[in-house]
Amino acid sequence: MIRVVICDDHVIVRQGIKQILADAGDIALAGEAGNGPDAMTLVRAGAAAGTPPDVVLLDIAMPQRDGLDVLKSLKAEFPRLPVLMLSTYPDRQYAVRSLKLGAAGYLNKSADSEQMIDAIRRVAQGKLFITPSVAEQLAGAVGAGIGSRKGGVGDDEAPLHERLSHREYQVFGLLAAGKSVGEIAEQLVLSSNTVSTYRARILEKTGVRNDVELALYAVRQELMQV
Structure with missing residues (x-):
């Protein structure tokens, strides 16, 4: 069994x-x-x-x-x-x-x-x-990594959200879903200041200006459903 x-x-x-x-x-x-x-x-x-x-x-x-x-x-x-x-x-x-x-x-x-x-x-x-x-997604991720090592297609052409750390990606998903900094802090058991710091890094790494643009980015990348 x-x-x-x-x-x-x-x-x-x-x-x-x-x-x-x-x-x-x-x-x-x-x-x-x-x-x-x-x-x-x-x-x-x-x-x-x-x-x-x-x-x-x-x-x-x-x-x-x-x-x-x-x-x-x-x-x-x-x-x-x-x-x-x-x-x-x-x-x-x-x-x-x-x-x-x-x-x-x-x-x-x-x-x-x-x-x-x-x-x-x-x-x-x-x-x-x-x-x-999933195999298709995995192949794309591996291909991007190989391209980066060979000096070809790599991180510069990979989706911007792939640059996020694990915790940043967590916060990214919650922000894109419409959660406030306070709600995210409570859910992840973090301080609001820490979440705000993550938010600033996420905006910088994804090249967007605010939470609305972040949500639109997530939809365009098919990371969330509408």
Whole structure:
């Protein structure tokens, strides 16, 4: 049996995933969590008891700590643990970042149950699960890196948001979604001054003047849906 931990802040989503796993026959629920800290606790407890999960299904958009932060912590403590990222965001927004941080795969929540089961089985075997759309994004990112090393197409022609750090990208997504500095500070557990500093860096790196232009940039780059 493949033991799976589900981490998603929506109860109804967890219930749906649990039903999909139950129907598979070869996959068992090892635990569920509604936020990142609880997911870390579950995985640590399983490891300490000698029954670690075989796969973690991890949502990207969660309160307290977002999925990418939790992914970094999981891979630091359990480098061999396959983590399959789940998201409602367009693939190009987070897929490549997830894989670069060590995810074993990236699956949009619009996927059907058969694709989810296939993804879980593949990553449990130590393989990567990459959909054609994610493969296209990954190839583009790798191509840009090769071009940069060869002195050809590189960072100067890559999308401007690719220059953002992980935390800057978090703030970028929240600003583009219409969140205020105060709301972002509360969600990410940062000071408002720190968020304002990130905001200034983001505006500079993306070449826009304000939050409205930032949102328009995100839409043009297909990083968010309208």
